[in-house]
Amino acid sequence: MYKSYLKKIVSSSVVASVVLLGTACNASNDHDKKVEATKVETKKVETKKAETKATTSNPSVGPAIPDVSDTVKRTYANGKKVIDGGVTYPVVNGKTGSYYVNEKAHKLALNYGRAATPNEIKAWDIDVMPDGTGLPEGSGSVEEGDELYEEKCVSCHGDFGAGSGSYPKLTAGNAYEMQKTLVNQRLNPDDEGPKRVFGSYWPHASTLWWYIKTGMPHTAPMSLTNDEVYALVAYILSINEIKIDGEAVEDDYVLNREKFLKIKMPNRDGFIPKIDGPNGPDNARAFYDDVTNYGNGTRCMKDCFDGEPKVQKIITPISDFSPPLSNEKSLPATPKSTKAEHPGKKVYEKKCSLCHGNDAMGAPVVGNKDAWAKVLKQDKETIYKNAINGKNAMPPRGGTSLSDDEIKQVVDYMIESSK
Numbered sequence: 001m002y003k004s005y006l007k008k009i010v011s012s013s014v015v016a017s018v019v020l021l022g023t024a025c026n027a028s029n030d031h032d033k034k035v036e037a038t039k040v041e042t043k044k045v046e047t048k049k050a051e052t053k054a055t056t057s058n059p060s061v062g063p064a065i066p067d068v069s070d071t072v073k074r075t076y077a078n079g080k081k082v083i084d085g086g087v088t089y090p091v092v093n094g095k096t097g098s099y100y101v102n103e104k105a106h107k108l109a110l111n112y113g114r115a116a117t118p119n120e121i122k123a124w125d126i127d128v129m130p131d132g133t134g135l136p137e138g139s140g141s142v143e144e145g146d147e148l149y150e151e152k153c154v155s156c157h158g159d160f161g162a163g164s165g166s167y168p169k170l171t172a173g174n175a176y177e178m179q180k181t182l183v184n185q186r187l188n189p190d191d192e193g194p195k196r197v198f199g200s201y202w203p204h205a206s207t208l209w210w211y212i213k214t215g216m217p218h219t220a221p222m223s224l225t226n227d228e229v230y231a232l233v234a235y236i237l238s239i240n241e242i243k244i245d246g247e248a249v250e251d252d253y254v255l256n257r258e259k260f261l262k263i264k265m266p267n268r269d270g271f272i273p274k275i276d277g278p279n280g281p282d283n284a285r286a287f288y289d290d291v292t293n294y295g296n297g298t299r300c301m302k303d304c305f306d307g308e309p310k311v312q313k314i315i316t317p318i319s320d321f322s323p324p325l326s327n328e329k330s331l332p333a334t335p336k337s338t339k340a341e342h343p344g345k346k347v348y349e350k351k352c353s354l355c356h357g358n359d360a361m362g363a364p365v366v367g368n369k370d371a372w373a374k375v376l377k378q379d380k381e382t383i384y385k386n387a388i389n390g391k392n393a394m395p396p397r398g399g400t401s402l403s404d405d406e407i408k409q410v411v412d413y414m415i416e417s418s419k
């Protein structure tokens, strides 16, 4: 069906190229020309036929678009529905194609693109969420997973998930022993941090299910059945020594959806602040109130080095350059400012630039004129008030205990630096 559509396109371009030939190429011999011409004639007739068969045509958009609003006219290939990405493409006059029978586009008289159908969206929307959304029914045992692993995964991920070369490890041993939360690691940098593998690091098991289903094996993603994925997940849980509901995941353990949803990953609380849910803003505030959450107790936003920063050497410098390249990465000298410093600057850098230095938090970035022009649509008293009392993700006083006057001074600095 697709072919005949192509033929149509080809035949119209033949007409076009013959016209060109006639004018540009005097050398072609008469006989050949005649044959070409007859061929084109027949093609032309065929095209005409096809066009008249189609009940509607829109002269402004090239090939005629069949009227498919009348469902009676539709036939399906082999009496079956043609499915591709969850969509059914009806066959009209022996022709099909997502654009050829683009009903919506036809009705809107736009001939490119159309809204995705619910089925198409469903075919792409294959997330598996921590709450179980998107997780299908199915089951598989550790033993089955072990076999599948040997067959499909071991070549890259090594024996028992130990990793090989630069392919990721799927375990670092007992997940509970390997796990230390991220907070602990920052406060006690000498402690061993969580090993960045599934068992000890990932907060949700749902990510593993989804990752294997959609991405693995690397060479043939989306080739595993749901049962196979359950079996592989069971196997990976077992090599990470993760318990489900207090029960060890041994060889004969059969994992299914219900049991899967009971998995509690050891590092599930290691990622903070918890910004989702109704307590999100309060959690964020409490998080930023405690400086030890994002440093070791002292804030440093700028010039945090005492003395000279360490110079990094490039390990294998490129040697055959003339003149030779330097193997030192030196930092450019910082120009000394002669202007007197704004009294709010230091405090800003220490207390506010964490959020206001970039737009990651949604805070108006100091120095960004547009962002501050919006803030300055309010009168100054309102802006002071918002900085003192907080506004949306902006914590009261930026999470500090600065006095009203100090806050106002910093706000003045921020405004002045953003004009």
Ligand code: HEC
Pocket: 149, 152, 153, 154, 155, 156, 157, 167, 168, 169, 170, 196, 197, 198, 208, 211, 212, 216, 217, 218, 219, 232
């Ligand atoms: C041809 C090599 C190859 C094969 C075979 C393979 N993987 Fe992978 N796998 C990779 C690579 C490469 C990555 C890292 C991808 C990335 O980070 O973008 C990866 C990542 C993963 C991860 C995420 C690890 C992490 O901590 O980020 C899991 C889980 C995983 N694979 C499971 C499997 C399973 C289960 C199978 C067998 C069904 C399998 N893989 C087969 C190459 C492979």
Ligand code: HEC
Pocket: 288, 348, 351, 352, 353, 354, 355, 356, 361, 362, 363, 364, 375, 378, 382, 383, 384, 386, 387, 391, 392, 393, 394, 395, 397, 398, 399, 400, 402, 407, 410, 411, 414
């Ligand atoms: C935890 C991140 C964070 C910190 C720390 C922070 N801010 Fe903000 N700030 C925000 C966000 C986010 C907004 C945007 C709020 C909005 O408009 O929804 C904002 C907005 C503001 C505004 C504009 C208010 C308005 O009326 O639109 C001012 C002024 C301000 N902050 C001052 C400060 C000062 C002064 C400090 C330091 C003492 C500070 N902020 C520290 C996140 C922060």
